[in-house]
Amino acid sequence: MFFYSKCGNPGVPSSKIPAAKKTFGRAFRTVRLAKGKTQEDFVQTSGRTHVSMLERGVNTPTLTTIEGLASELRVHPLTLAALTYAPQPTAEAIASLLERVKAEVAALGAAKFAPSASRSRASSDGRTDEEARSRPPKRPRPRT
Known part of the structure; x- marks a missing residue:
């Protein structure tokens, strides 16, 4: 499976994406869904496209982005980090x-x-x- 860059060209194969990028995306998506939020709810924070790319592991969030996403979710940024790095949730x-x-x-x-x-x-x-x-x-x- 290939991800596509912003310009539409084939990007890095999903098997080559570093594990932390993938697991942050899964952790964020899990918390987002548990909180009943949609990707559109993050338009002011990051934009729906950016959120989608974070969840798929295409983009790497900055600390500022993580703080903004956590604030919107009403969780501490370490919650997202802990779910990213814990071997199991x-x-x-x-x-x-x-x-x-x-x-x-x-x-x-x-x-x-x-x-x-x-x-x-x-x-x-x-x-x-x-x-x-x-x-x-x-x-x-x-x-x-």
């Missing part, structure tokens, strides 16, 4: 995948990425980021 497979992600983030030192961590860091003049935003630095008094 079961609660157990999703839980296992999320536990793996949780462990990997913890191993990376997740506190380094938290917005609150940057607020408590002292700047070069000894003030925290929050203090630096709220008042100007102290100027040394001239000696008399």
Whole structure:
């Protein structure tokens, strides 16, 4: 089976499309149908043709596209990602995948990425980021 590019020329055979492209399309379609949405409901977000191409695995969504689609579906973007990368769309497979992600983030030192961590860091003049935003630095008094 061949997919066709936007200009109508034969594209890449379906057997050559990377698995993540195909599984994102299936995950998105599954959630879309479960939510009772049609492709036409995404005209403002992505356009029906783009949605169709995403579902068939022809196009690769950007993060911005995934956020827009998830917003329209009223799900978190990670829901679509989890359904894309889980080996099976079961609660157990999703839980296992999320536990793996949780462990990997913890191993990376997740506190380094938290917005609150940057607020408590002292700047070069000894003030925290929050203090630096709220008042100007102290100027040394001239000696008399």
